[in-house]
Amino acid sequence: MFFRASVRVHSLRLQKRRFASAASGFRIPVINFSKFRAAQSDAEKKETAKEVVSAFKHSGFIYVSNHGIPENTVSAVFRKSAEFFKMPDKVKAQLAWEDPRSNRGYVQIGRERVTQSTDVAEISALREKAPDCKESMEIGRDWDSEWKNQWPKESDVPGFQKTMLEFFQTCHDLHVEMMRSVALGLDLSEDFFDRKIDQQCHNLRLLSYPPVKRVFLDGKGQARAGAHSDYGTLTLLFQDSVGGLEVMDPQTGVFVPATPIPGTIVINVGDLLARWSNDVLRSTLHRVVAPAKMISSTETITPVRQSIAFFSNPNFDTVIECLPNCGKEARYPPVNTENYIVGRLAATYM
Ligand SMILES: O=C(O)CCC(=O)C(=O)O
Numbered sequence: 003m004f005f006r007a008s009v010r011v012h013s014l015r016l017q018k019r020r021f022a023s024a025a026s027g028f029r030i031p032v033i034n035f036s037k038f039r040a041a042q043s044d045a046e047k048k049e050t051a052k053e054v055v056s057a058f059k060h061s062g063f064i065y066v067s068n069h070g071i072p073e074n075t076v077s078a079v080f081r082k083s084a085e086f087f088k089m090p091d092k093v094k095a096q097l098a099w100e101d102p103r104s105n106r107g108y109v110q111i112g113r114e115r116v117t118q119s120t121d122v123a124e125i126s127a128l129r130e131k132a133p134d135c136k137e138s139m140e141i142g143r144d145w146d147s148e149w150k151n152q153w154p155k156e157s158d159v160p161g162f163q164k165t166m167l168e169f170f171q172t173c174h175d176l177h178v179e180m181m182r183s184v185a186l187g188l189d190l191s192e193d194f195f196d197r198k199i200d201q202q203c204h205n206l207r208l209l210s211y212p213p214v215k216r217v218f219l220d221g222k223g224q225a226r227a228g229a230h231s232d233y234g235t236l237t238l239l240f241q242d243s244v245g246g247l248e249v250m251d252p253q254t255g256v257f258v259p260a261t262p263i264p265g266t267i268v269i270n271v272g273d274l275l276a277r278w279s280n281d282v283l284r285s286t287l288h289r290v291v292a293p294a295k296m297i298s299s300t301e302t303i304t305p306v307r308q309s310i311a312f313f314s315n316p317n318f319d320t321v322i323e324c325l326p327n328c329g330k331e332a333r334y335p336p337v338n339t340e341n342y343i344v345g346r347l348a349a350t351y352m
């Protein structure tokens with residue numbers, strides 16, 4: 003969570019990097035989502051919903067298989083994303099991310115430093131010392147009356163806009179179903195969230211982590227993306243086969259690799275859903291470091307890595323306050339979604 007811990011505590015935890023061990027008991031389960039869709043009865047549906055919620059309570063992360071998004075849809079998005087990042091820097095710079103209220107556009111390497119700190123000066127110092135080694139392209143709903151997406155010229159990346167807009171809708175649809183499983187798993191009515199999440203105030207983020215010297219990533223506090231939690235309800239994360247994503251075991255503070263599993267999507271709880279659920283569901287720290295697997299014994303440069311994150315959010319006018327069935331006493335005061343999300347974004351970008 004946002005205020006959960008200080009950077010000092012995290013930097014101690016960052017020193018420890020081990021692999022998942024049976025001893026810690028930490029695991030990110032693979033959940034077959036076709037069982038939710040194809041369920042013949044409410045009871046059967048609830049079985050998968052309970053699996054989802056149980057994992058979100060313990061680790062905050064799941065792998066979802068049989069999620070219904072065709073493999074060639076995902077690979078087309080990866081291809082268009084790679085084409086986008088191959089454009090010359092000065093072309094990408096014309097599409098620059100400008101405002102946390104919009105949260106759209108191209109973010110060059112070093113502009114964002116994800117962290118749990120809330121102190122602007124501290125984040126700024128961190129950004130200078132150990133910026134995230136990544137570039138990204140942020141896309142929002144395309145019909146917003148105030149904020150416009152920063153599309154590249156059609157001739158520069160043919161089909162980019164169409165591919166991304168279709169994918170945005172596809173991810174929204176899956177997120178609605180996932181939220182239905184969360185509602186059922188919390189013993190709420192299946193449609194509990196439907197009208198609170200239907201305005202698509204989400205953020206599709208294309209990520210590219212350039213090749214970098216391994217020694218550089220091994221430096222103190224340096225990572226492809228520093229330890230952080232996400233801000234919204236659920237993040238749908240598509241990763242390539244390179245690896246490097248690690249999730250913190252909340253019991254031990256040890257980071258555990260979330261090794262890519264072909265055909266699955268990694269889905270994790272964000273801070274707003276944790277807050278909504280009064281911390282019944284867990285928003286877990288994660289980061290991106292050099293991949294564990296070496297290509298060869300002489301390898302000193304990590305391969306380029308691509309990932310795609312769909313950060314789903316409640317409607318911006320939704321007030322987040324303790325859900326039913328999530329404890330008698332609210333741990334947090336109510337908060338407006340837009341104020342919360344924009345506040346978090348404003349702190350992490352320069
Ligand atoms: O690239 C990844 O695997 C994770 C990215 C991430 O956690 C984020 O952008 O919030």
Ligand SMILES: [Fe+2]
Pocket residue numbers: 230231232288
């Ligand atoms: Fe994240």
